[in-house]
Amino acid sequence: MRGSFMSYLTVGHLYTALHAACASGVARVIEANGEDVAYADLGNEERLQALDEGEIDILVSAWFPQDEDILKHGHEVIGSLYHPELNFSALTSAGKGQGWTAGDFSSLVTTAEARPFVERVLERRADLKELPFEVVATENVLSRLKQDEEAGKCPLVAVWQPHAVFHTDMLDSLPDGDLLDGQVQTARLVLRKGFRDEVDEDLIDELSIMMLSNKVMSALDHAVSVDGMGPEEAAESWQRGRLIPR
Structure with missing residues (x-):
């Protein structure tokens, strides 16, 4: 001022x-x-x-x-x-790509900021509702994903980009995983x-x-x-x- x-x-x-x-x-x-x-x-x-x-x-x-x-x-x-972008992502080490389904994942991990967009998609993707749904604090996303990777788990991830995790090579965006329906x-x-x-x-x-x-x-x-x-x-x-x- x-x-x-x-x-x-x-x-x-x-x-x-x-x-x-x-x-x-x-x-x-x-x-x-x-x-x-x-x-x-x-x-x-x-x-x-x-x-x-x-x-x-x-x-x-x-x-x-x-x-x-x-x-x-x-x-x-x-x-x-x-x-800012919001896509479904998966651990790079999991090697997920075309044709992914809910059965490929152990849980759905998101943040409070991304949750409304995820819930909108869940209305169209009933199969994803079967996954355990977990909301993680934005600042804890990276440590949580490291824990899952070390435990051999494969979460489906929905986190706003930019984020510290995208400065690493831990996540790959999934095809047909846009949560914004093309909105910029x-x-x-x-x-x-x-x-x-x-x-x-x-x-x-x-x-x-x-x-x-x-x-x-x-x-x-x-x-x-x-x-x-x-x-x-x-x-x-x-x-x-x-x-x-x-």
């Missing part, structure tokens, strides 16, 4: 490793334009209120179209940071109402063309949630080409 005695921008983000790392990546662009950055960790239900009340200048990030209610409040949406999701930046008039247009332009990709975001998530880096350290490592070979 800006004012006569403040010379920084406040970036809000969900309190997860993925979103914190994304916010730090965006902050590096802001800082390169001569602005200092403060961060605000937000719960999912706090994001819109923080924008409405001017507590944050930029929200990093919102996923559209599922967050389209934000548009009703007059805030500006810019950019296209990455495109886009992670975008949200500027609070009136923000554009308070900053240099060059900053807005640079943020508008910034791209991270699912591959970069998965690497950032892995750096923070698995390797123990701080979000800012991970963002710097990415910028210097240390997380993903260029």
